[in-house]
Amino acid sequence: MKEIKARLIQRIKRTPTVESFRFLPEEKLNFIPGQFTRLIFDGENRENKELNKYLSFSCSPGKEYVEVTKRLSSSAFSSRLKGLKIGGEVSLAPPSGNCIFKDDYKNIGFLIGGIGITPVISIIEHVINRKLETDIVLVYSNRTDEEIAFKQELDRWRSLNDKLKIFYMVTDCEPKDNTCIHGMITKDLVKEKICDMNKRIFFIFGPAGMVEAMKVLSFELGCDKESVKSETFVGY
Numbered sequence: 001m002k003e004i005k006a007r008l009i010q011r012i013k014r015t016p017t018v019e020s021f022r023f024l025p026e027e028k029l030n031f032i033p034g035q036f037t038r039l040i041f042d043g044e045n046r047e048n049k050e051l052n053k054y055l056s057f058s059c060s061p062g063k064e065y066v067e068v069t070k071r072l073s074s075s076a077f078s079s080r081l082k083g084l085k086i087g088g089e090v091s092l093a094p095p096s097g098n099c100i101f102k103d104d105y106k107n108i109g110f111l112i113g114g115i116g117i118t119p120v121i122s123i124i125e126h127v128i129n130r131k132l133e134t135d136i137v138l139v140y141s142n143r144t145d146e147e148i149a150f151k152q153e154l155d156r157w158r159s160l161n162d163k164l165k166i167f168y169m170v171t172d173c174e175p176k177d178n179t180c181i182h183g184m185i186t187k188d189l190v191k192e193k194i195c196d197m198n199k200r201i202f203f204i205f206g207p208a209g210m211v212e213a214m215k216v217l218s219f220e221l222g223c224d225k226e227s228v229k230s231e232t233f234v235g236y
Helices: 076-083 114-130 151-160 187-193 208-220
Strands: 004-013 018-025 036-040 052-056 066-071 089-092 107-113 135-142 164-170 180-182 201-206 228-232
Touching (some): 036 066, 052 114, 107 208, 114 135, 151 164, 208 228
Parallel strands (some): 107 201, 164 180, 201 228
Antiparallel strands (some): 018 066, 036 052
């Protein structure tokens, strides 16, 4: 598959620092929930890692648009995204990534940190839209409750599907939202909230240190290496 041009049609503020960008591709872009693309601002130099970066899809497949989501920083790439006007064009690389959801997965779990939520949104929205019978448990950690991206969407999907359980973790302060749990994702917490870990496929997305810690935690709680899928989010 070749790179395709895509036009920005909508921006959505998710948190004070996180924003989603919806693009209309010039031709249909097929991807699998959990995959990512590469946004290319510098088409002359594909090796320019400052302006060409990988972002996960944060919407389910099958829409006329594709969505990616970024925690915006002071980087050159973030600056280009911030400055992109409605109607502005970027190039999108073919979808890639093997940390994907399959429709025949019956029981899955997520241990997620921060912006690692983006592929989770693609997977859960896909499950909801397809009315799959997948049993899902999401443990989602952020520094503050204001930085919980997609909380409105997740809460709505949870109200529609009793097979979706969500536990919001807030690490750096006492959360204002009483549906959140103050603290880090620990072995005891996971053992309490997900009593059947060894029966689930687990996805771990987030910052490098968090991903490694959650993989160790999963193995200590009896998960097979084959049942744990992980992706490290870097360069944010």
